[in-house]
Amino acid sequence: MVLVVLRRMGVFATTVVVASIVTFLMLSILPGNAARIALGVQATEADVAAQATAMGLDRPAVVRYLDWFGRVLIGDFGTSTVSRQAIGPEITDALGITVILVLTSVVLALLFAIPFGILTAVRQRKPDGAILSGISQIGVAVPGFLAGMLLVTVFAVTFRWLPAGGWVDPGENFKEFLEHLILPAIALGSVQGAVLSRYVRSSVLEVMREDFIRTARAKGLGAGRALFRHGLRNAAVPVMTVLGLQIATLLVGAVVIERVFSIPGLGSLLLDKVALRDLPAVQGIVLVLVVFVLALNFLVDLAFTLIDPRLRSAA
Amino acid sequence: MFASIATIMVASMALVGCSSGSTTAEGEPDTSLTVGLLATPGNLDYTTTAGAAIPQALLYNVYEGLVKLDNDGTIIPLLAESWTVSDDGLVYDFLLHDGVTFSDGSPFTAESVKFSLERVKDNWTANGPAYLDPIASIEVVSDTEARIILSKPSNSWLFNMSGPVGTMFTESALADLATAPVGTGPYTVSSFKTGDSLVLAANADYWGEVPYMTDVTLRYFTDATAQTNALLSGDINLISGISQFQLVDQFKSNTDFQVLEGASTGEVTLSMNNASDAFSDVRVRQAVMYAIDRQAVMDTANSGYGLLIGSMVPPTDPWYDESLADLYPYDPDQATELLAEAGVSDLTVAFKIPNLPYAVAGAQVVKDQLAKVGITADVTVLEFPAVWLDDVFSSHDYDMSLIMHSEPRDVNAFAAPTYYAGYDSPAVMAKFAEADAADATTYVELMKEATTTMAEEAAADWLYLQPAISLADADLLGVPKNTPSLALDLSTIAR
Numbered sequence: 001m002v003l004v005v006l007r008r009m010g011v012f013a014t015t016v017v018v019a020s021i022v023t024f025l026m027l028s029i030l031p032g033n034a035a036r037i038a039l040g041v042q043a044t045e046a047d048v049a050a051q052a053t054a055m056g057l058d059r060p061a062v063v064r065y066l067d068w069f070g071r072v073l074i075g076d077f078g079t080s081t082v083s084r085q086a087i088g089p090e091i092t093d094a095l096g097i098t099v100i101l102v103l104t105s106v107v108l109a110l111l112f113a114i115p116f117g118i119l120t121a122v123r124q125r126k127p128d129g130a131i132l133s134g135i136s137q138i139g140v141a142v143p144g145f146l147a148g149m150l151l152v153t154v155f156a157v158t159f160r161w162l163p164a165g166g167w168v169d170p171g172e173n174f175k176e177f178l179e180h181l182i183l184p185a186i187a188l189g190s191v192q193g194a195v196l197s198r199y200v201r202s203s204v205l206e207v208m209r210e211d212f213i214r215t216a217r218a219k220g221l222g223a224g225r226a227l228f229r230h231g232l233r234n235a236a237v238p239v240m241t242v243l244g245l246q247i248a249t250l251l252v253g254a255v256v257i258e259r260v261f262s263i264p265g266l267g268s269l270l271l272d273k274v275a276l277r278d279l280p281a282v283q284g285i286v287l288v289l290v291v292f293v294l295a296l297n298f299l300v301d302l303a304f305t306l307i308d309p310r311l312r313s314a315a
Numbered sequence: 316m317f318a319s320i321a322t323i324m325v326a327s328m329a330l331v332g333c334s335s336g337s338t339t340a341e342g343e344p345d346t347s348l349t350v351g352l353l354a355t356p357g358n359l360d361y362t363t364t365a366g367a368a369i370p371q372a373l374l375y376n377v378y379e380g381l382v383k384l385d386n387d388g389t390i391i392p393l394l395a396e397s398w399t400v401s402d403d404g405l406v407y408d409f410l411l412h413d414g415v416t417f418s419d420g421s422p423f424t425a426e427s428v429k430f431s432l433e434r435v436k437d438n439w440t441a442n443g444p445a446y447l448d449p450i451a452s453i454e455v456v457s458d459t460e461a462r463i464i465l466s467k468p469s470n471s472w473l474f475n476m477s478g479p480v481g482t483m484f485t486e487s488a489l490a491d492l493a494t495a496p497v498g499t500g501p502y503t504v505s506s507f508k509t510g511d512s513l514v515l516a517a518n519a520d521y522w523g524e525v526p527y528m529t530d531v532t533l534r535y536f537t538d539a540t541a542q543t544n545a546l547l548s549g550d551i552n553l554i555s556g557i558s559q560f561q562l563v564d565q566f567k568s569n570t571d572f573q574v575l576e577g578a579s580t581g582e583v584t585l586s587m588n589n590a591s592d593a594f595s596d597v598r599v600r601q602a603v604m605y606a607i608d609r610q611a612v613m614d615t616a617n618s619g620y621g622l623l624i625g626s627m628v629p630p631t632d633p634w635y636d637e638s639l640a641d642l643y644p645y646d647p648d649q650a651t652e653l654l655a656e657a658g659v660s661d662l663t664v665a666f667k668i669p670n671l672p673y674a675v676a677g678a679q680v681v682k683d684q685l686a687k688v689g690i691t692a693d694v695t696v697l698e699f700p701a702v703w704l705d706d707v708f709s710s711h712d713y714d715m716s717l718i719m720h721s722e723p724r725d726v727n728a729f730a731a732p733t734y735y736a737g738y739d740s741p742a743v744m745a746k747f748a749e750a751d752a753a754d755a756t757t758y759v760e761l762m763k764e765a766t767t768t769m770a771e772e773a774a775a776d777w778l779y780l781q782p783a784i785s786l787a788d789a790d791l792l793g794v795p796k797n798t799p800s801l802a803l804d805l806s807t808i809a810r
Contacts, residue, residue, distance in 0.1 A: 030701075031698075031701065031702045031705055031706070032698070032701025032702050032704070032705055033701070033704070033705055033709070036704050036705065036708075036709060037365075037700055037701060037704065038363070038364055038365065038440075038441070039363075039364075039365050039440055039441050040365020040366060040441050040442070041365070041704070041708060042365070042441070042442065042443045042445075042728070043365070043440065043441065045709065047440055048709075050440075051440060082357035082358060082364075083357055083358045083493065083494075083509050084358055084360075084493040084494075085358075085493070085494065090509075149540075152541075152544050152548075153544075156544060156547075156548035156550075157544050157547045157548050160548050160549055162548075163545075163548060163550045164541065164544040164545045164547070164548040164550050165536075165541055165544070165545055165550070166511075166512075166534065166545070166550060167511065259537055259538060259541075260538070260541065261541070262511075262534070262535075262536050262537065262538070262541050262545075264508060264510050264511035268510055268537070269510060271537075272355070272357075272509070272510045275698075275700075275701065276357055276701075277701050278357075
């Protein structure tokens, strides 16, 4: 068990280093000059060259990479070439917002998917089960940004019940925080909830065919009780896997939803920084995202071993 | 300049938060205002960062200069109570307002004038430090009298002093221009979250009339639809300078809002690389002028909003000549004839446009119309600003582009031979220089002559002038209609 964890941590560290190199290389071949963007169209080519030197852009790529990654290892993400602020706090502020948004949408997705998935599994051959199944299919087909725009049109523009976008920190005004959170969280979570409900459904269906459920039924338990007492824990394993992957997808989906709702999260920050060619900031953000997704997968793996004792001995 | 395409600002005034209109629940006047803008400032230091977003938010609101532009584009006194100019046009004596302080408490005096303007040459890297080149020396006559001596007479100098380079700074607050600007203006910055919002609070110690709106939030959007939705839903009160005109009509029929149409300084320009093989012949450029139906481009790209100008001069400049709009009527036959005369057939041009909605829409119409006279336009869409600036603006690696030049009085810069348009006319440059040094009347005449020559020689096809359309909550008063400068002057807005 310890060996497995150590091995996974080794893979984790290697992946982070490789990801940092790939990110750095890809950004350095991206066309566009940060110095020209900073100085604008009135500056001469000589001004731009001087600015590039001041920004350290004229150093060899290897030097720039080692300088950047070396600092990152000791927790220093450097200074933004655009805002001239430390990048670390900019990232953590934005990450905090995105994490709140993603976790809320995961909770909403689960609250919808688990009961809905179980219901559609149990009512599989009934007409209502088929209708419910169809509804979740529609949910899968509607992209998050479209759901977002529809929600804004109905609840913000037409009824004026909720704000059309923006963000308020929970510490500032909790009621407004919730008002600003609800529409984007639903938009982001709806697709994942629909997808997840289909996994829950198929996982439950599969478990219901297992021998141990038949045994439980033979002992005299009803279908429902057999499922609840013995089935759900087993059905949870594949659903957990999907959920882990989905959180990674949600981080990416949040980029789009943050744009639709003008939320200053990590996705918005990333797009703004790419547009301005604020490369140290972009590298930092991408690296944080990579670490976040890897850590998530790592945790999901660990969670399996807690849910399913069989995986513990296999390890 | 083009940087402002990205910076077109949309400030929209809708009912804030609720439909209470002019008063709060307690019956007090509602003096808070939320403005929706596009293009967020990356930081707050316009001495070293280009783009219209920073001056839009800070100029005249947080920062002030000796003079400002009013909404009609006229130079009026600001920190200078009055000024006199010597007969030879070289000596400017400014009488300054007494008792003015910066928001950090330090006094504004003639020393501040000397310090701020002398700082520009060596410390400013953006927003045109060269605009102050005519200054030979600055003398502190007394605390309230500053004398500025020019090395040669310059008509454009005082106008430029109304822009960012004329800003007054205090030596005590230069440490953190990027996040904590300190000026003499009616507002101070209370918070700034890049990409999200900039919050301004009324400066209680302001030397002039304290503005009606005490709390102003500038909220930044990346999407024009999100911006208008925010206005419709009451999240914001004002959109100043909407960028997507198909979104305007829904507000015209809605009595909760007002639609204000004014003039901007944004010339949407079909630029032709005069130095390229394709367009070095004036007849080919003129053929393009006849081949393009500018009204059709404006209808498609701007839902018909805008003004056909025919030159790089907006109506707010004294040398505007409305007849230039008809200089090259839509006439494909004439275009074909000119091309034949120039011996050009099967012309293919690299048409590199920025990935901005009006450019992408307009380029399609241009491409179709050019095809009718036998010119093939290879359209490439480039990321703006990063790649467009690199490829088109810096490297001149293009034949044709389509971009808005939004800076005020940018026609002189456009004519420079080193500029990306590659227009090289020593006669026009000489006329601009002569105009700058002339008396006021001759100045206007010579400017008119030079800009007319540029139009006749088809230095570019100035398709139309972008309108300045503001959408506002119906109860807002004093919303600036035109945008003659980069600033969004908040001090006149009331309920």
